[in-house]
């Protein structure tokens with residue numbers, strides 16, 4: 154927690170200035186060139202973020218971060234969300250941010266030394282391997298990947314996909330069934346740390362998503378675990394606690410995502426309004442004079458501001474109580490903000506006409522990349538069910 158509201162304001166204004174001066178100028182290269190070409194320039198910027206004392210802002214002081222509460226980091230995440238490079242440059246990008254948080258809470262001191270600290274220092278990247286092609290990701294308790302004890306080891310066999318950022322990752326945190334005999338579906342799986350150079354960790358391919366197979370931190374891999382053997386000391390937390398730990402990871406993770414999306418919305422809104430204010434439909438007649446565009450502007454303004462308040466309120470509740478205490482609110486913001494993101498991006502593109510489909514602005518990039526927001530971390534329909542069930546419970550209906 155920072156000392157005062159003023160401290161947070163100072164942090165935000167320093168981040169804003171850094172993004173404007175150092176990061177926005179890199180975006181055109183980001184849109185046009187393979188990510189690996191940008192790595193030297195990005196590494197230089199990451200060093201600058203460290204020198205500015207803004208590195209890994211989400212982490213507690215003892216782990217080298219700014220010691221922000223979730224509500225405070227929410228504001229930072231919004232700022233960083235205004236550019237696709239923001240979270241990466243500050244070392245708080247998914248999936249590393251979630252993995253860092255669960256390693257802090259559950260790793261042994263040996264695991265922290267070997268996996269957490271290099272991640273915090275930004276020397277390595279990681280991935281989270283839960284979803285399987287053969288089972289619905291929206292029901293994560295149903296999976297086929299197993300980790301069977303053999304001597305001092307676990308032997309992992311299974312098939313995963315959409316393991317984001319697996320390419321170039323140093324280790325994966327893998328969800329696998331270790332306790333098939335448990336009567337509770339929530340207590341069958343464990344989380345196990347698997348270095349990606351372990352024999353049997355086979356990255357099959359980067360999956361082509363919306364015409365883009367991505368690379369490095371922006372890829373989604375299909376991975377096969379074929380007799381992949383790791384020591385039992387790589388177990389993260391208790392055996393059978395995999396699902397519980399995954400839930401812990403998802404609560405704050407949804408705040409991070411929602412605020413990043415609000416950052417994207419603000420940038421798209423700015424592009425939309427700027428274009429409406431200068432594009433002439435006929436001499437002296439601005440695009441912004443059309444009622445349809447004015448409606449998009451007014452509706453977007455109202456929706457983005459409302460979304461921010463809802464997310465901040467939920468983050469505040471998590472800070473005060475716990476993610477488990479506000480499960481329905483977390484589900485509510487997840488589908489609500491993802492929907493607003495799609496609407497705002499769509500309106501901004503429509504305002505730009507054909508120009509909006511080009512790579513001259515970030516709009517088409519975000520339109521492609523953020524369609525997934527309504528699917529990852531739980532599809533809309535699942536979150537709406539959670540909300541509706543909770544509401545109906547108050548009417549005496551248990552579903």
Ligand SMILES: Cc1cc2nc3c(=O)[nH]c(=O)nc-3n(C[C@H](O)[C@H](O)[C@H](O)COP(=O)(O)OP(=O)(O)OC[C@H]3O[C@@H](n4cnc5c(N)ncnc54)[C@H](O)[C@@H]3O)c2cc1C
Pocket residue numbers: 248281282283284288289290291292314315316317318373525528529530531532533534535538
């Ligand atoms: C960009 C991206 C990144 C991802 N990164 C990762 C990652 O790093 N690691 C990882 O393990 N996974 C990752 N995922 C996978 C993600 O978690 C799953 O896609 C998600 O949980 C949904 O699972 P599914 O795709 O198998 O869809 P399914 O579960 O098969 O669902 C298909 C559709 O059915 C409907 N549906 C499902 N359940 C219900 C229900 N109860 N009620 C009503 N309708 C329902 C929904 O419309 C849903 O879209 C990623 C996905 C994407 C798109």
